[in-house]
Amino acid sequence: MKRISIERNILEKNNESADFLRELLKKHNCFSINLMSSPGAGKTTLAERMIESLKSKYSIAVIDGDLDTTRDADRLASHGVNVIQINTNGACHLDADMVKKAIPDIGLDNLDLLIIENVGNLVCPASFDVGTNKNVVLLSTPEGDDKVKKYPTMFNVADVVLINKMDLAKFVEFDVSKVEREIKDVNSKAEIIQISAKNGEGIDKFIAVIERFIKKETQ
Protein backbone atom coordinates (compact mmCIF):
# COMPACT_ATOMS: atom_id res chain seq x y z
CA MET A 1 0.00 0.00 0.00
CA LYS A 2 2.83 2.38 0.78
CA ARG A 3 4.36 1.97 -2.64
CA ILE A 4 1.04 2.62 -4.37
CA SER A 5 0.53 5.89 -2.52
CA ILE A 6 4.04 7.03 -3.37
CA GLU A 7 3.40 6.31 -7.04
CA ARG A 8 0.13 8.21 -6.91
CA ASN A 9 1.91 11.24 -5.48
CA ILE A 10 4.48 11.14 -8.26
CA LEU A 11 1.73 10.97 -10.89
CA GLU A 12 -0.29 13.79 -9.28
CA LYS A 13 2.78 16.01 -9.13
CA ASN A 14 3.53 15.18 -12.75
CA ASN A 15 -0.01 16.04 -13.84
CA GLU A 16 0.30 19.47 -12.22
CA SER A 17 3.52 20.16 -14.12
CA ALA A 18 1.94 18.86 -17.34
CA ASP A 19 -1.06 21.19 -16.97
CA PHE A 20 1.29 24.12 -16.36
CA LEU A 21 3.25 23.23 -19.50
CA ARG A 22 0.11 22.88 -21.61
CA GLU A 23 -1.05 26.35 -20.50
CA LEU A 24 2.36 27.82 -21.22
CA LEU A 25 2.45 26.32 -24.71
CA LYS A 26 -1.13 27.50 -25.36
CA LYS A 27 -0.20 31.07 -24.40
CA HIS A 28 2.55 30.93 -26.98
CA ASN A 29 0.16 29.43 -29.55
CA CYS A 30 2.42 26.40 -29.85
CA PHE A 31 0.90 23.01 -30.76
CA SER A 32 2.67 19.98 -29.29
CA ILE A 33 2.64 16.22 -29.73
CA ASN A 34 4.14 13.34 -27.77
CA LEU A 35 5.46 10.43 -29.89
CA MET A 36 5.48 7.10 -28.05
CA SER A 37 6.26 3.50 -29.05
CA SER A 38 8.43 0.46 -28.35
CA PRO A 39 12.13 0.83 -29.14
CA GLY A 40 12.75 0.88 -32.88
CA ALA A 41 9.13 1.29 -33.96
CA GLY A 42 10.03 4.33 -36.07
CA LYS A 43 9.55 7.47 -33.94
CA THR A 44 12.70 9.21 -35.20
CA THR A 45 12.06 8.40 -38.86
CA LEU A 46 8.49 9.69 -38.45
CA ALA A 47 9.76 12.90 -36.80
CA GLU A 48 12.15 13.36 -39.74
CA ARG A 49 9.20 12.99 -42.17
CA MET A 50 7.16 15.49 -40.14
CA ILE A 51 9.97 18.03 -40.13
CA GLU A 52 10.53 17.72 -43.90
CA SER A 53 6.77 18.03 -44.63
CA LEU A 54 6.05 20.90 -42.25
CA LYS A 55 9.18 23.02 -41.80
CA SER A 56 8.38 25.39 -44.69
CA LYS A 57 5.05 26.36 -43.04
CA TYR A 58 5.79 26.08 -39.32
CA SER A 59 8.62 26.80 -36.91
CA ILE A 60 9.46 23.42 -35.33
CA ALA A 61 11.50 22.22 -32.35
CA VAL A 62 12.06 18.70 -31.03
CA ILE A 63 12.72 17.39 -27.53
CA ASP A 64 14.27 13.95 -27.78
CA GLY A 65 14.24 11.53 -24.85
CA ASP A 66 16.70 8.65 -24.62
CA LEU A 67 18.39 6.70 -21.86
CA ASP A 68 21.75 7.43 -23.43
CA THR A 69 23.53 8.73 -26.59
CA THR A 70 22.54 11.64 -28.88
CA ARG A 71 21.93 9.36 -31.87
CA ASP A 72 18.31 10.37 -32.51
CA ALA A 73 18.92 14.05 -31.74
CA ASP A 74 21.83 14.13 -34.22
CA ARG A 75 19.61 12.67 -36.96
CA LEU A 76 16.87 15.21 -36.26
CA ALA A 77 19.20 18.23 -35.97
CA SER A 78 20.53 17.46 -39.46
CA HIS A 79 17.10 18.60 -40.77
CA GLY A 80 17.78 22.16 -39.63
CA VAL A 81 15.48 22.41 -36.60
CA ASN A 82 16.25 23.09 -32.96
CA VAL A 83 16.66 19.76 -31.08
CA ILE A 84 17.14 19.31 -27.34
CA GLN A 85 18.34 15.90 -26.20
CA ILE A 86 17.23 14.75 -22.74
CA ASN A 87 19.25 11.80 -21.51
CA THR A 88 17.25 10.16 -18.72
CA ASN A 89 20.27 8.19 -17.42
CA GLY A 90 18.29 4.99 -17.17
CA ALA A 91 14.81 6.36 -16.46
CA CYS A 92 12.13 4.69 -18.56
CA HIS A 93 10.07 7.72 -19.64
CA LEU A 94 10.08 11.48 -19.96
CA ASP A 95 8.06 13.41 -17.40
CA ALA A 96 6.64 16.92 -17.44
CA ASP A 97 9.42 18.36 -15.26
CA MET A 98 12.10 17.10 -17.65
CA VAL A 99 10.28 18.80 -20.52
CA LYS A 100 9.82 22.00 -18.47
CA LYS A 101 13.56 22.20 -17.85
CA ALA A 102 14.20 21.99 -21.60
CA ILE A 103 11.84 24.87 -22.46
CA PRO A 104 14.31 27.74 -21.83
CA ASP A 105 16.76 26.14 -24.28
CA ILE A 106 14.05 25.93 -26.95
CA GLY A 107 12.38 29.31 -26.48
CA LEU A 108 8.68 29.50 -27.25
CA ASP A 109 8.54 32.84 -29.09
CA ASN A 110 7.39 32.14 -32.65
CA LEU A 111 7.47 28.37 -32.12
CA ASP A 112 4.50 26.70 -33.88
CA LEU A 113 5.10 23.00 -33.32
CA LEU A 114 6.89 21.14 -30.54
CA ILE A 115 7.51 17.43 -31.19
CA ILE A 116 8.46 15.36 -28.14
CA GLU A 117 10.01 12.00 -28.94
CA ASN A 118 9.63 9.92 -25.79
CA VAL A 119 11.87 7.08 -24.57
CA GLY A 120 11.25 3.86 -26.52
CA ASN A 121 8.92 1.99 -24.17
CA LEU A 122 5.35 0.78 -24.77
CA VAL A 123 4.50 0.85 -21.05
CA CYS A 124 5.73 3.64 -18.75
CA PRO A 125 5.45 6.78 -20.94
CA ALA A 126 1.68 6.15 -21.16
CA SER A 127 1.31 7.09 -17.47
CA PHE A 128 3.28 10.35 -17.60
CA ASP A 129 1.52 13.29 -19.25
CA VAL A 130 4.26 15.55 -20.68
CA GLY A 131 1.98 18.54 -21.27
CA THR A 132 1.35 18.06 -24.99
CA ASN A 133 -1.92 18.55 -26.90
CA LYS A 134 -1.93 15.11 -28.52
CA ASN A 135 -0.43 11.64 -28.07
CA VAL A 136 0.72 9.78 -31.16
CA VAL A 137 1.49 6.07 -30.65
CA LEU A 138 3.35 3.95 -33.20
CA LEU A 139 2.98 0.18 -33.46
CA SER A 140 5.36 -1.44 -35.93
CA THR A 141 4.24 -4.53 -37.84
CA PRO A 142 7.25 -6.74 -36.87
CA GLU A 143 6.19 -6.39 -33.21
CA GLY A 144 3.20 -8.59 -34.07
CA ASP A 145 -0.56 -8.19 -34.35
CA ASP A 146 -1.21 -9.28 -30.72
CA LYS A 147 0.18 -6.17 -29.00
CA VAL A 148 -2.83 -3.85 -28.53
CA LYS A 149 -4.60 -5.86 -25.84
CA LYS A 150 -1.30 -6.82 -24.18
CA TYR A 151 -0.37 -3.13 -23.76
CA PRO A 152 -3.80 -1.51 -23.38
CA THR A 153 -2.67 1.50 -21.29
CA MET A 154 -0.61 2.91 -24.15
CA PHE A 155 -3.29 2.45 -26.81
CA ASN A 156 -5.86 3.91 -24.43
CA VAL A 157 -4.06 7.28 -24.19
CA ALA A 158 -3.47 7.58 -27.96
CA ASP A 159 -5.16 10.29 -30.03
CA VAL A 160 -3.60 8.78 -33.16
CA VAL A 161 -2.27 5.25 -33.64
CA LEU A 162 0.12 4.84 -36.55
CA ILE A 163 0.58 1.27 -37.75
CA ASN A 164 4.13 1.64 -39.05
CA LYS A 165 6.41 -0.52 -41.21
CA MET A 166 3.50 -1.56 -43.43
CA ASP A 167 6.22 -2.35 -46.02
CA LEU A 168 7.22 -5.30 -43.77
CA ALA A 169 3.65 -6.50 -42.99
CA LYS A 170 3.71 -9.18 -45.69
CA PHE A 171 6.90 -10.75 -44.28
CA VAL A 172 5.57 -11.01 -40.71
CA GLU A 173 1.98 -12.25 -41.25
CA PHE A 174 0.54 -9.10 -39.69
CA ASP A 175 -3.27 -9.05 -39.56
CA VAL A 176 -3.96 -5.31 -39.85
CA SER A 177 -7.76 -5.64 -39.62
CA LYS A 178 -7.43 -7.55 -36.31
CA VAL A 179 -5.19 -4.78 -34.95
CA GLU A 180 -7.54 -2.01 -36.06
CA ARG A 181 -10.48 -3.85 -34.46
CA GLU A 182 -8.59 -4.22 -31.16
CA ILE A 183 -7.52 -0.56 -31.15
CA LYS A 184 -11.22 0.39 -31.54
CA ASP A 185 -12.12 -1.95 -28.65
CA VAL A 186 -9.53 -0.32 -26.38
CA ASN A 187 -9.99 3.27 -27.58
CA SER A 188 -12.86 4.07 -29.92
CA LYS A 189 -11.74 7.70 -30.40
CA ALA A 190 -8.20 7.11 -31.70
CA GLU A 191 -7.58 7.83 -35.37
CA ILE A 192 -5.76 4.92 -37.03
CA ILE A 193 -3.46 5.38 -40.01
CA GLN A 194 -1.36 2.74 -41.80
CA ILE A 195 2.05 4.13 -42.72
CA SER A 196 5.59 3.32 -43.69
CA ALA A 197 7.78 6.06 -42.25
CA LYS A 198 10.64 4.54 -44.25
CA ASN A 199 9.11 4.69 -47.75
CA GLY A 200 6.58 7.47 -47.12
CA GLU A 201 3.36 5.46 -47.48
CA GLY A 202 0.47 7.11 -45.60
CA ILE A 203 2.57 10.05 -44.36
CA ASP A 204 0.41 12.57 -46.28
CA LYS A 205 -2.67 11.34 -44.39
CA PHE A 206 -0.86 11.74 -41.04
CA ILE A 207 0.39 15.21 -41.95
CA ALA A 208 -3.20 16.23 -42.87
CA VAL A 209 -4.36 15.08 -39.42
CA ILE A 210 -1.58 17.06 -37.72
CA GLU A 211 -2.46 20.19 -39.71
CA ARG A 212 -6.11 19.77 -38.78
CA PHE A 213 -5.06 19.51 -35.09
CA ILE A 214 -2.85 22.61 -35.39
CA LYS A 215 -5.71 24.66 -36.91
CA LYS A 216 -8.11 23.54 -34.17
CA GLU A 217 -5.75 24.03 -31.22
CA THR A 218 -4.14 27.32 -32.23
CA GLN A 219 -5.60 30.54 -33.58
Add this chain to the structure above:
Amino acid sequence: MKRISIERNILEKNNESADFLRELLKKHNCFSINLMSSPGAGKTTLAERMIESLKSKYSIAVIDGDLDTTRDADRLASHGVNVIQINTNGACHLDADMVKKAIPDIGLDNLDLLIIENVGNLVCPASFDVGTNKNVVLLSTPEGDDKVKKYPTMFNVADVVLINKMDLAKFVEFDVSKVEREIKDVNSKAEIIQISAKNGEGIDKFIAVIERFIKKETQ
Protein backbone atom coordinates in the same frame (compact mmCIF):
# COMPACT_ATOMS: atom_id res chain seq x y z
CA MET B 1 16.39 13.37 -3.62
CA LYS B 2 13.40 11.86 -1.83
CA ARG B 3 12.29 10.01 -4.93
CA ILE B 4 15.73 8.52 -5.52
CA SER B 5 15.94 7.14 -1.98
CA ILE B 6 12.49 5.58 -2.32
CA GLU B 7 13.55 3.87 -5.54
CA ARG B 8 16.73 2.61 -3.90
CA ASN B 9 14.70 1.05 -1.09
CA ILE B 10 12.44 -0.71 -3.61
CA LEU B 11 15.49 -2.09 -5.44
CA GLU B 12 17.20 -3.22 -2.20
CA LYS B 13 14.05 -4.99 -1.05
CA ASN B 14 13.75 -6.62 -4.46
CA ASN B 15 17.36 -7.81 -4.37
CA GLU B 16 16.76 -9.52 -1.02
CA SER B 17 13.74 -11.36 -2.43
CA ALA B 18 15.70 -12.29 -5.54
CA ASP B 19 18.56 -13.76 -3.48
CA PHE B 20 16.05 -15.76 -1.44
CA LEU B 21 14.48 -17.11 -4.64
CA ARG B 22 17.85 -18.03 -6.15
CA GLU B 23 18.76 -20.00 -3.01
CA LEU B 24 15.38 -21.74 -3.02
CA LEU B 25 15.73 -22.74 -6.69
CA LYS B 26 19.31 -23.92 -6.05
CA LYS B 27 18.15 -26.15 -3.19
CA HIS B 28 15.72 -27.77 -5.59
CA ASN B 29 18.42 -28.09 -8.25
CA CYS B 30 16.34 -26.00 -10.63
CA PHE B 31 18.05 -23.84 -13.26
CA SER B 32 16.27 -20.62 -14.19
CA ILE B 33 16.48 -17.96 -16.88
CA ASN B 34 14.90 -14.54 -17.32
CA LEU B 35 13.92 -13.65 -20.92
CA MET B 36 13.84 -9.90 -21.58
CA SER B 37 13.31 -7.73 -24.67
CA SER B 38 11.19 -5.02 -26.26
CA PRO B 39 7.58 -5.94 -27.04
CA GLY B 40 7.37 -8.33 -29.98
CA ALA B 41 11.08 -9.19 -30.18
CA GLY B 42 10.31 -12.92 -30.01
CA LYS B 43 10.42 -14.02 -26.36
CA THR B 44 7.37 -16.29 -26.59
CA THR B 45 8.44 -17.92 -29.87
CA LEU B 46 11.88 -18.51 -28.34
CA ALA B 47 10.33 -20.05 -25.21
CA GLU B 48 8.25 -22.34 -27.46
CA ARG B 49 11.46 -23.44 -29.26
CA MET B 50 13.17 -24.06 -25.91
CA ILE B 51 10.28 -26.16 -24.62
CA GLU B 52 10.16 -28.27 -27.80
CA SER B 53 13.95 -28.82 -27.76
CA LEU B 54 14.30 -29.56 -24.05
CA LYS B 55 11.07 -31.06 -22.71
CA SER B 56 12.07 -34.66 -23.39
CA LYS B 57 15.16 -34.24 -21.16
CA TYR B 58 14.05 -31.75 -18.52
CA SER B 59 10.94 -30.94 -16.52
CA ILE B 60 10.05 -27.35 -17.49
CA ALA B 61 7.74 -24.62 -16.14
CA VAL B 62 7.18 -21.08 -17.38
CA ILE B 63 6.18 -17.90 -15.56
CA ASP B 64 4.81 -15.44 -18.07
CA GLY B 65 4.60 -11.71 -17.29
CA ASP B 66 2.26 -9.42 -19.19
CA LEU B 67 0.33 -6.25 -18.44
CA ASP B 68 -2.86 -7.92 -19.58
CA THR B 69 -4.32 -10.98 -21.41
CA THR B 70 -3.20 -14.63 -21.27
CA ARG B 71 -2.18 -14.69 -24.95
CA ASP B 72 1.44 -15.74 -24.40
CA ALA B 73 0.61 -18.18 -21.58
CA ASP B 74 -2.01 -19.88 -23.77
CA ARG B 75 0.56 -20.36 -26.55
CA LEU B 76 3.11 -21.82 -24.13
CA ALA B 77 0.66 -24.09 -22.29
CA SER B 78 -0.25 -25.72 -25.62
CA HIS B 79 3.25 -27.27 -25.55
CA GLY B 80 2.31 -29.36 -22.52
CA VAL B 81 4.25 -27.59 -19.77
CA ASN B 82 3.06 -25.87 -16.60
CA VAL B 83 2.57 -22.13 -17.26
CA ILE B 84 1.70 -19.46 -14.71
CA GLN B 85 0.51 -16.13 -16.07
CA ILE B 86 1.28 -13.04 -13.99
CA ASN B 87 -0.74 -10.02 -15.10
CA THR B 88 0.98 -6.94 -13.74
CA ASN B 89 -2.09 -4.71 -14.27
CA GLY B 90 -0.04 -1.98 -15.86
CA ALA B 91 3.29 -2.48 -14.08
CA CYS B 92 6.25 -2.36 -16.45
CA HIS B 93 8.30 -5.32 -15.19
CA LEU B 94 8.19 -8.46 -13.08
CA ASP B 95 9.83 -8.30 -9.67
CA ALA B 96 11.12 -11.02 -7.36
CA ASP B 97 8.05 -10.90 -5.08
CA MET B 98 5.70 -11.50 -8.02
CA VAL B 99 7.78 -14.54 -8.99
CA LYS B 100 7.89 -15.74 -5.36
CA LYS B 101 4.09 -15.67 -5.16
CA ALA B 102 3.86 -17.87 -8.26
CA ILE B 103 6.21 -20.56 -6.88
CA PRO B 104 3.58 -22.51 -4.88
CA ASP B 105 1.48 -22.89 -8.05
CA ILE B 106 4.48 -24.27 -9.93
CA GLY B 107 5.95 -26.56 -7.31
CA LEU B 108 9.71 -27.04 -7.35
CA ASP B 109 9.92 -30.79 -6.69
CA ASN B 110 11.49 -32.42 -9.74
CA LEU B 111 11.49 -29.14 -11.70
CA ASP B 112 14.69 -28.80 -13.78
CA LEU B 113 14.18 -25.59 -15.71
CA LEU B 114 12.16 -22.47 -14.91
CA ILE B 115 11.76 -20.01 -17.79
CA ILE B 116 10.56 -16.53 -16.83
CA GLU B 117 9.23 -14.45 -19.71
CA ASN B 118 9.34 -10.86 -18.51
CA VAL B 119 7.10 -7.97 -19.58
CA GLY B 120 8.04 -6.64 -23.03
CA ASN B 121 10.18 -3.64 -22.12
CA LEU B 122 13.82 -2.90 -22.95
CA VAL B 123 14.25 -0.61 -19.93
CA CYS B 124 12.67 -1.41 -16.55
CA PRO B 125 13.08 -5.21 -16.26
CA ALA B 126 16.87 -4.72 -16.39
CA SER B 127 16.80 -3.14 -12.91
CA PHE B 128 14.72 -5.84 -11.20
CA ASP B 129 16.55 -9.10 -10.45
CA VAL B 130 13.91 -11.86 -10.46
CA GLY B 131 16.12 -14.49 -8.80
CA THR B 132 17.18 -16.38 -11.93
CA ASN B 133 20.60 -17.84 -12.74
CA LYS B 134 20.93 -16.16 -16.13
CA ASN B 135 19.53 -13.22 -18.10
CA VAL B 136 18.80 -13.74 -21.79
CA VAL B 137 18.12 -10.55 -23.79
CA LEU B 138 16.64 -10.56 -27.29
CA LEU B 139 17.18 -7.76 -29.80
CA SER B 140 15.15 -8.12 -32.98
CA THR B 141 16.59 -6.84 -36.25
CA PRO B 142 13.57 -4.64 -37.21
CA GLU B 143 14.21 -2.60 -34.05
CA GLY B 144 17.35 -1.30 -35.76
CA ASP B 145 21.10 -1.62 -35.31
CA ASP B 146 21.38 1.50 -33.12
CA LYS B 147 19.71 0.09 -29.99
CA VAL B 148 22.55 -1.31 -27.86
CA LYS B 149 24.10 2.00 -26.82
CA LYS B 150 20.68 3.66 -26.50
CA TYR B 151 19.55 1.00 -23.98
CA PRO B 152 22.87 0.10 -22.29
CA THR B 153 21.40 -1.00 -18.93
CA MET B 154 19.60 -3.96 -20.48
CA PHE B 155 22.57 -5.15 -22.53
CA ASN B 156 24.82 -4.71 -19.51
CA VAL B 157 22.88 -7.26 -17.42
CA ALA B 158 22.69 -9.87 -20.22
CA ASP B 159 24.49 -13.21 -19.95
CA VAL B 160 23.35 -14.04 -23.48
CA VAL B 161 22.22 -11.63 -26.20
CA LEU B 162 20.19 -13.22 -28.98
CA ILE B 163 20.00 -11.19 -32.18
CA ASN B 164 16.60 -12.42 -33.34
CA LYS B 165 14.66 -12.16 -36.62
CA MET B 166 17.84 -12.63 -38.67
CA ASP B 167 15.44 -13.72 -41.47
CA LEU B 168 14.32 -10.06 -41.66
CA ALA B 169 17.81 -8.51 -41.41
CA LYS B 170 18.16 -8.09 -45.18
CA PHE B 171 14.90 -6.10 -45.41
CA VAL B 172 15.83 -3.63 -42.66
CA GLU B 173 19.51 -2.86 -43.45
CA PHE B 174 20.63 -4.29 -40.13
CA ASP B 175 24.40 -4.09 -39.57
CA VAL B 176 24.98 -7.17 -37.40
CA SER B 177 28.74 -6.64 -37.00
CA LYS B 178 28.13 -3.10 -35.67
CA VAL B 179 25.63 -4.48 -33.14
CA GLU B 180 28.01 -7.25 -32.01
CA ARG B 181 30.80 -4.69 -31.60
CA GLU B 182 28.58 -2.43 -29.49
CA ILE B 183 27.38 -5.33 -27.30
CA LYS B 184 31.05 -6.17 -26.62
CA ASP B 185 31.72 -2.50 -25.73
CA VAL B 186 28.84 -2.47 -23.24
CA ASN B 187 29.30 -6.00 -21.87
CA SER B 188 32.37 -7.97 -22.87
CA LYS B 189 31.17 -11.15 -21.12
CA ALA B 190 27.83 -11.65 -22.88
CA GLU B 191 27.58 -14.51 -25.35
CA ILE B 192 26.07 -13.35 -28.66
CA ILE B 193 24.09 -15.65 -30.94
CA GLN B 194 22.30 -14.78 -34.19
CA ILE B 195 18.97 -16.57 -34.43
CA SER B 196 15.59 -16.68 -36.07
CA ALA B 197 13.15 -18.03 -33.49
CA LYS B 198 10.59 -18.19 -36.30
CA ASN B 199 12.50 -20.42 -38.74
CA GLY B 200 14.84 -22.10 -36.23
CA GLU B 201 18.15 -20.62 -37.42
CA GLY B 202 20.74 -20.65 -34.60
CA ILE B 203 18.41 -22.26 -32.05
CA ASP B 204 20.67 -25.32 -31.74
CA LYS B 205 23.57 -23.06 -30.70
CA PHE B 206 21.40 -21.37 -28.06
CA ILE B 207 20.11 -24.70 -26.74
CA ALA B 208 23.73 -25.92 -26.42
CA VAL B 209 24.56 -22.84 -24.33
CA ILE B 210 21.51 -23.43 -22.09
CA GLU B 211 22.49 -27.10 -21.58
CA ARG B 212 26.04 -26.03 -20.71
CA PHE B 213 24.60 -23.58 -18.13
CA ILE B 214 22.33 -26.29 -16.68
CA LYS B 215 25.25 -28.68 -16.28
CA LYS B 216 27.38 -26.02 -14.61
CA GLU B 217 24.69 -24.65 -12.26
CA THR B 218 23.08 -27.93 -11.15
CA GLN B 219 24.61 -31.19 -9.95
